[in-house]
């Protein structure tokens with residue numbers, strides 16, 4: 086991509102690349118545009134995280150038993166509102182909603198074909214401590230007929246059926262990074278004028294990296310394969326030891342590893358038999374991005390995007406990042422399956 090493309094606005098990029106999308110009808114472009122708008126609204130609030138009325142718990146728990154933070158709820162409302170008001174989706178599922186939301190899909194005039202799954206605020210434990218957080222989204226074409234009520238089947242699709250996925254990272258700068266199956270591009274928000282500019286075209290994971298990201302506080306509970314891989318990362322050998330970096334926000338750890346080369350792991354453990362991260366609105370979208378950026382994502386054995394979902398909020402073990410590093414970790418998992 087020539088440098089002249091750099092600093093293209095996100096709006097211009099969406100229009101220019103619409104035709105490269107196999108289902109292009111303008112609908113997905115309008116959807117990405119609405120996510121762009123909601124991201125700016127949420128970014129404005131995130132940047133104030135520290136003021137009393139923004140931080141802290143909202144007082145409710147979500148279906149996963151997690152205390153919802155005020156910003157979890159705020160971001161959830163803003164993304165759902167923005168997409169619903171613009172009548173561009175027929176269904177939305179969210180980490181913060183017990184069940185999926187049908188958006189007037191029973192109305193036969195509703196010709197909308199897309200459903201969206203979102204993690205409105207990723208890295209919630211970092212909101213109050215001024216550490217970067219994110220938003221994650223995944224988009225599918227519905228499988229049930231247009232003009233009929235969406236059903237759970239429209240959401241429980243394998244990740245390899247995604248038509249778009251992305252995230253917003255609210256960090257030292259705010260970026261929107263996404264794919265529609267034709268590579269991964271990153272856009273940085275110029276807060277002075279409220280416009281996203283193409284700053285990171287064709288993002289790719291280096292095949293190898295020297296960063297590993299895992300919550301080592303859970304080490305004793307990890308499967309033997311993961312323990313051995315962590316030891317492998319720490320050995321004095323060749324380009325090792327690798328550097329340990331763990332922000333505790335999936336989006337931020339993924340983003341850093343995609344730029345610098347690295348591996349992120351949230352394995353299963355004797356405490357969490359299926360790990361912590363949710364397949365549909367955390368692992369699938371990050372896996373689609375990873376593969377589009379020449380990286381890899383699995384549960385240690387199976388490609389994440391080939392996993393058949395059975396529940397809206399199901400969790401899976403997650404290993405994702407630079408291709409050769411993920412394959413090495415899988416090798417340790419395979420050789421230590423006790």
Ligand SMILES: O=P(O)(O)OC[C@H]1O[C@](O)(COP(=O)(O)O)[C@@H](O)[C@@H]1O
Pocket residue numbers: 180204206207208209210300333334335336361
């Ligand atoms: O504190 P832990 O157990 O290491 O978990 C951190 C992980 O949990 C998450 O915060 C889960 O996401 P949410 O904040 O959206 O619930 C990830 O972003 C992060 O990688």
Ligand SMILES: [Mg+2]
Pocket residue numbers: 204206207208335367
């Ligand atoms: Mg999350």
Ligand SMILES: [Mg+2]
Pocket residue numbers: 157180204205206207208209
């Ligand atoms: Mg979340």
